Amino acid sequence: MIPGIHMLAGFSLGFRHRRQLGRLLRETPENQSILALAPASLQRVGIRALALDFDGVLAHHGAPCPIPETIEWLKTCQETFGGDKIFILSNKPTEGRRQWFAEHFPDFRFISGVRKKPYPDGLQKTGELAGVPLSVILMVDDRLLTGCLAALMAGARPCYIRNPYVSFHHRPCAELFFMTLRTCERLLLLHMN
């Protein structure tokens, strides 16, 4: 596949779902980080499995493992949902990250070998592995036109992390690039509705 094709796909597929994405954006508090999500509350509203993006959601871009606060959050999720209902669905499923999870959260599963988000393939695989309907899977992502769009296309539930982890100290170019992408997609969705 051509590198970056999923980003272009995000912009064109996003047009079809612009109203739902626009509503999601408007309804998400500006300070929404993953730590604001209480696993027990998610369970009460019917969520039974989690598909978690990595970059921006569990750590800053390019980090080898989650930051200490999100590790604690992951432990609570594991107690609440069971580790076999938690999936890492990143467009960068690196071997280092896979090994880190295998060591620290061996029941979590790392989705790889599928078309990148916004294609729904990773969420469909998540549903098959979790043995639950897609409608009870929450996709947590800091990108509207990749993870959140994938959730809408797959029939899963999107959760937009509007206040992602960033580290200009570690990855200035990557963070600037993704900050620009996030701003562009927000502006586009606010103006296309």
Ligand SMILES: [Mg+2]
């Ligand atoms: Mg991300």
